Amino acid sequence: MKTADYLVADNLIRLSFEDSIDVKSSLPSFKDFEIDYNPEVEAVLNIDLTLKSSNIDLSDAKLLSDVSIVWGDRFKFEEVADYYVTSVENSESKETELWRMISDKTFKNSKIHIKATELYDSNILSWMIMVAFGQRVLSNNTALIHSSVVENDDYAVSFLGKSGTGKSTHSRLWIGNNPGFKLLNDDNPAVRVVDQEVYIYGTPWSGKTACYINKKLKLMSIVRLAQAKENKMEWKGKGVDSLVALLPSFTAIRWNSTIFSSMLSVLENIIERIHVGQLNCLPDAAAAELCLNEIKKVNKLEYE
Amino acid sequence: MKLRNDLQLRKLGEDFIIIDPGQEMVDMSKVFTLNETAAFLWEELHDTEFSEETVIQILLENYEVDEALAIKDAKRLIQDFVKGGLISV
Numbered sequence: 001m002k003t004a005d006y007l008v009a010d011n012l013i014r015l016s017f018e019d020s021i022d023v024k025s026s027l028p029s030f031k032d033f034e035i036d037y038n039p040e041v042e043a044v045l046n047i048d049l050t051l052k053s054s055n056i057d058l059s060d061a062k063l064l065s066d067v068s069i070v071w072g073d074r075f076k077f078e079e080v081a082d083y084y085v086t087s088v089e090n091s092e093s094k095e096t097e098l099w100r101m102i103s104d105k106t107f108k109n110s111k112i113h114i115k116a117t118e119l120y121d122s123n124i125l126s127w128m129i130m131v132a133f134g135q136r137v138l139s140n141n142t143a144l145i146h147s148s149v150v151e152n153d154d155y156a157v158s159f160l161g162k163s164g165t166g167k168s169t170h171s172r173l174w175i176g177n178n179p180g181f182k183l184l185n186d187d188n189p190a191v192r193v194v195d196q197e198v199y200i201y202g203t204p205w206s207g208k209t210a211c212y213i214n215k216k217l218k219l220m221s222i223v224r225l226a227q228a229k230e231n232k233m234e235w236k237g238k239g240v241d242s243l244v245a246l247l248p249s250f251t252a253i254r255w256n257s258t259i260f261s262s263m264l265s266v267l268e269n270i271i272e273r274i275h276v277g278q279l280n281c282l283p284d285a286a287a288a289e290l291c292l293n294e295i296k297k298v299n300k301l302e303y304e
Numbered sequence: 305m306k307l308r309n310d311l312q313l314r315k316l317g318e319d320f321i322i323i324d325p326g327q328e329m330v331d332m333s334k335v336f337t338l339n340e341t342a343a344f345l346w347e348e349l350h351d352t353e354f355s356e357e358t359v360i361q362i363l364l365e366n367y368e369v370d371e372a373l374a375i376k377d378a379k380r381l382i383q384d385f386v387k388g389g390l391i392s393v
Binding site: 063064065066067237238239240242243244247252254255257260261264268271272 | 317323325329
């Protein structure tokens, strides 16, 4: 057995795997996040990788979801007595022809059964690690969010919105029009609350954009984007309005009340600490300029 | 009747909220906001078996209301809780 340690958003992921598995070739986007193995430090999540097929009995399994934007009908999320089972492949597939992750109910320990023919030419391994990470780290004041993020070395701004709203487009408008800003992550950054601050981190997951930067910044504001005929910013109240703006972009499995309430606690902590806004906008430079100005105003950055 | 014990009242800023995570395949989670009186009643009624009479008594003991209004408010509150699926039968 070999091991590899990765530190993502200050949460340690420890992979253990059979000698014949070349993890580095399978997980190129994790390169920036690898750290030296230290047996004294306990990992936040442990994942075993194996080429053997699983023999888990799913005859009593409860299907929780087979809805996935990424995998379509190849995806299944099931529950048995002590485990959650995430599978990628059609239900008719033989055991050796599918990807299957078996996780304990806290997602602290998972075992991924690899489909050997797809190990090096798909991103399924990376995606499965993301699924386990996203659930597990909620108990550690951390959340993976669906967002595009820009930063200027001092601070970062996170954009939310339904798929197709124009998060990536808006990030690119910032990069082109607001001097000093660059992309931190285009799809799945992680946020973490530490004392009075909220930080945002690049991760090994960034959707279709290859942007896997290991960097931590103070998160200044979160802005939900909505397409509109004219540009207008609206700051949300620090109660239910902010919650409703954030909730759809966070992911906790809804079937586990412990994990779900950890997510709500992270959300509460974020809302207490930073401003949440909604930018009704056109896909133009003026939208990016207005957004930055509003963020400077509400955070009193002009006077520093 | 009883309030669902899997739900938790939270205070967020100035708002009292209850979030009901949908259990279906497609996410149909709901967010409820409660006014101060409804939030107070939620805490009082939580983990107890109660009737309309219980709610009326709590209102009469804690608020400056006459009986007619307390009855009306209690009916209304229970109706809202039932409609929102917040009461387990």
